[in-house]
Amino acid sequence: MERRHWLIVIAIVLALVSYPPQWYPLTVRLKLTQWFGAESFRALPESVAPADLQPETFCPPDLSGWREAQTIEDVDIRRSPTCVADNPFAVAAFVRGTNNVSQETLLRSGLTADAVVKGRDLDGDGDPDEIHIRLEVAELNGGSAITQGPVTRYEIAPGIRPGLWVFAPKLVGMAVENFSSNKARDSLRLPSPAIRVEQGDRIRITLENTHYMPHTLHLHGADHGFVNADGQGNEGVPFTSESPVLPGTARTYELTPRSSGTMFYHCHVQPHVHVMMGLQGLFVIEENRPNNWLQTMNVGAGHVRAPSVALRDNYDQEYDLHYLDLDKELSERIQINNDPRLITRSMHREYDVTDSTSDYFILNGRSFPYTFRESLLVADAGQRIKLRVVNGGAKGIALHTHGHKFTVTHRDGVELPPAARAPQDVVWLATAQRADLELEFTNDGVHAYGPGIWPYHDHQNRGITTDGIGPGGNISAIVYSEYLGQNGWPKTRGVSWDAYFTEAYYRREVPVWESYAPGLFSDAGTDWRLMLRIACLAIAAGMLIALGASGFRRRRRS
Amino acid sequence: MRGAIIALIFLMPPAAAAQSEEHSKHNMAITPAGVVMNENTDVLPRDCEAISRDHEITIRVGRKYANEPGMTYGMSQHEVRVEPCSRVSVTLINEDDVRHQWMVHGLPNYLYPAAMFHLEASGGQTRTGTFIVPAQHRNYLIHCDIAQHMEKGMRGQLVVGKGSGDLWGVAHISSNFLRAGYLPESRSSIVVFATLLAFALTYLFVSRR
Numbered sequence: 001m002e003r004r005h006w007l008i009v010i011a012i013v014l015a016l017v018s019y020p021p022q023w024y025p026l027t028v029r030l031k032l033t034q035w036f037g038a039e040s041f042r043a044l045p046e047s048v049a050p051a052d053l054q055p056e057t058f059c060p061p062d063l064s065g066w067r068e069a070q071t072i073e074d075v076d077i078r079r080s081p082t083c084v085a086d087n088p089f090a091v092a093a094f095v096r097g098t099n100n101v102s103q104e105t106l107l108r109s110g111l112t113a114d115a116v117v118k119g120r121d122l123d124g125d126g127d128p129d130e131i132h133i134r135l136e137v138a139e140l141n142g143g144s145a146i147t148q149g150p151v152t153r154y155e156i157a158p159g160i161r162p163g164l165w166v167f168a169p170k171l172v173g174m175a176v177e178n179f180s181s182n183k184a185r186d187s188l189r190l191p192s193p194a195i196r197v198e199q200g201d202r203i204r205i206t207l208e209n210t211h212y213m214p215h216t217l218h219l220h221g222a223d224h225g226f227v228n229a230d231g232q233g234n235e236g237v238p239f240t241s242e243s244p245v246l247p248g249t250a251r252t253y254e255l256t257p258r259s260s261g262t263m264f265y266h267c268h269v270q271p272h273v274h275v276m277m278g279l280q281g282l283f284v285i286e287e288n289r290p291n292n293w294l295q296t297m298n299v300g301a302g303h304v305r306a307p308s309v310a311l312r313d314n315y316d317q318e319y320d321l322h323y324l325d326l327d328k329e330l331s332e333r334i335q336i337n338n339d340p341r342l343i344t345r346s347m348h349r350e351y352d353v354t355d356s357t358s359d360y361f362i363l364n365g366r367s368f369p370y371t372f373r374e375s376l377l378v379a380d381a382g383q384r385i386k387l388r389v390v391n392g393g394a395k396g397i398a399l400h401t402h403g404h405k406f407t408v409t410h411r412d413g414v415e416l417p418p419a420a421r422a423p424q425d426v427v428w429l430a431t432a433q434r435a436d437l438e439l440e441f442t443n444d445g446v447h448a449y450g451p452g453i454w455p456y457h458d459h460q461n462r463g464i465t466t467d468g469i470g471p472g473g474n475i476s477a478i479v480y481s482e483y484l485g486q487n488g489w490p491k492t493r494g495v496s497w498d499a500y501f502t503e504a505y506y507r508r509e510v511p512v513w514e515s516y517a518p519g520l521f522s523d524a525g526t527d528w529r530l531m532l533r534i535a536c537l538a539i540a541a542g543m544l545i546a547l548g549a550s551g552f553r554r555r556r557r558s
Numbered sequence: 559m560r561g562a563i564i565a566l567i568f569l570m571p572p573a574a575a576a577q578s579e580e581h582s583k584h585n586m587a588i589t590p591a592g593v594v595m596n597e598n599t600d601v602l603p604r605d606c607e608a609i610s611r612d613h614e615i616t617i618r619v620g621r622k623y624a625n626e627p628g629m630t631y632g633m634s635q636h637e638v639r640v641e642p643c644s645r646v647s648v649t650l651i652n653e654d655d656v657r658h659q660w661m662v663h664g665l666p667n668y669l670y671p672a673a674m675f676h677l678e679a680s681g682g683q684t685r686t687g688t689f690i691v692p693a694q695h696r697n698y699l700i701h702c703d704i705a706q707h708m709e710k711g712m713r714g715q716l717v718v719g720k721g722s723g724d725l726w727g728v729a730h731i732s733s734n735f736l737r738a739g740y741l742p743e744s745r746s747s748i749v750v751f752a753t754l755l756a757f758a759l760t761y762l763f764v765s766r767r
Contacts, residue, residue: 138705145734146727174703208656212630248621248654339628
């Protein structure tokens with residue numbers, strides 16, 4: 001026999017021996033078992049040992065005492081029940097105006113002297129009616145040709161850092177915590193701040209475009225003229241009212257709103273991209289009341305620590321809830337290149353919003369579990385609270401509260417007649433839609449079912465995930481005071497949260513139920529013996545193909 | 559210094575809980591025109607015996623000075639050279655309508671809290687401040703720390719004495735690291751064509767022998 005014939009025999013034998021019995025047809029396997037008896041027991045691969053998770057601190061300690069109730073500049077700032085609180089000095093400066101507070105308060109607020117300027121009391125009712133707000137545009141998790149990784153880093157959930165654009169209050173100093181940190185400072189965050197103004201006030205909002213792309217300000221739903229007093233465009237729409245605000249320039253928008261309600265603001269330049277990058281915020285017009293000193297900005301939305309007179313008259317507490325969803329294929333585009341020309345091409349011509357999917361579902365700038373640090377609705381039995389909700393996302397949300405039925409009192413800022421109101425536990429909010437919800441903590445079997453930790457979330461399945469990993473997305477909770485720990489963390493029962501506070505969990509590396517029953521739900525190990533058989537089969541196949549090819553060549557030659 | 563910065567960026571603990579907005583620890587006053595932080599006109603750094611020289615420098619910043627492709631913002635000069643132990647008085651003139659900063663990092667902590675000297679001018683405003691540099695020959699980072707302003711052009715260097723080597727990514731002085739975005743769309747075809755051409759020529763050359 002020739003050498004090649006020997007090789008053919010070896011290859012065929014190798015193929016037959018290594019062919020995994022798993023791949024024989026079932027009838028063949030049954031026949032073999034009948035003839036030769038059952039194959040002896042071989043254990044399945046062991047479970048992979050659980051990884052040593054290093055969870056983040058669930059509830060960072062409040063080193064600065066920001067959570068406490070305090071009076072600053074004669075402004076009574078309510079206690080923040082959650083573990084992460086707003087800067088109370090900024091709250092005081094927003095209420096009094098950055099032009100009316102001491103240098104000490106201003107320094108501790110982090111704001112510039114002209115961030116929110118409050119002027120004269122025009123109607124003599126004890127509060128200022130000339131309000132001048134300045135907004136900048138900041139990029140979070142942007143790309144850099146100089147530094148590794150996203151810069152001005154902001155995490156919506158452990159390890160999740162989508163590129164974002166936000167309107168920001170005018171802040172003094174660095175965008176990051178300090179020179180050795182790449183982390184965005186506290187007040188530079190998603191969502192763009194909720195803005196509060198009073199009905200009838202003369203409001204000026206100057207957009208100082210600190211970004212590298214053109215932007216505008218569009219006051220969605222708020223009573224504003226098409227042009228301002230100087231005849232300049234005041235609508236923010238580049239193709240109908242005015243040229244956009246170019247980088248390094250500024251424009252002032254004006255309004256004196258006649259009607260109150262929960263409105264919205266956003267950039268109107270290429271809005272299918274710019275709005276979805278985060279250039280959007282709540283715009284609340286409060287009823288005109290005497291001595292109504294408003295917290296002009298609510299950074300990060302959430303609990304309103306210095307609520308309006310009308311709110312205090314009718315409710316115990318007020319929360320701003322800003323929902324958003326993001327397409328990671330869009331938001332990562334600012335992280336790849338640094339040159340504005342390349343970024344513009346990528347975002348506005350290569351990206352196709354009609355093919356987009358939403359990956360991140362966000363409440364007040366965070367996804368679960370970070371929502372539990374900031375967005376809990378904390379109340380006592382018997383209270384009545386007001387929620388101002390906007391859905392700024394591309395997809396609708398089906399907002400659902402566990403344990404409670406709420407009443408929609410206003411839609412898109414307009415009050416509903418009593419006949420149109422009924423308790424409900426799911427409300428649909430289309431893109432850009434607002435609803436004011438009233439939650440009554442009365443244990444009557446309709447409005448509330450008693451104390452506890454009751455989640456509230458978008459009931460669409462994707463909304464409770466972060467890029468498809470659950471629990472994630474916009475899940476937060478209604479927590480009764482007796483279920484809240486001293487540090488602001490809820491006394492949850494049930495499973496460990498350690499995995500949720502790791503980046504690995506949202507990178508799909510941690511088995512979702514591992515901690516419940518190690519072994520039972522761990523990752524299964526690998527069967528290297530089977531892999532070896534398949535590799536041998538592949539070697540045999542390779543030999544046979546080579547021998548076949550050479551035989552074919554020889555035959556052609558002869 | 560580069561290594562140190564990169565190490566710090568990577569080694570930051572994920573749950574750094576420090577709330578960082580209280581600037582009251584710094585020597586600073588906030589006015590509507592802007593901020594001068596950590597001004598120092600007379601305290602000598604420990605390694606200096608006397609002020610060697612006084613420098614007066616005017617820096618203009620804004621869109622107008624973004625005069626290289628791909629820049630959005632810029633400075634009239636991206637490099638400042640001074641002698642060791644000199645007293646530097648900087649006038650920052652902001653020609654845009656938005657805030658800009660001129661910030662020096664890495665100065666001695668015992669003189670400059672947070673190791674920085676910082677000028678910040680609101681739109682259309684001018685700020686002047688003075689600081690004294692140590693004796694060490696070294697390059698310090700100058701930048702504007704408004705989000706993305708450094709990335710989009712406002713990055714410079716302060717060279718004391720002979721310096722310690724150029725920083726990277728300073729406009730007109732050194733390159734940054736991203737170039738891949740400028741390749742033509744036909745890049746794959748060109749690479750495939752070049753590979754095939756080389757294969758064919760080499761094959762012909764070898765087989766002719």
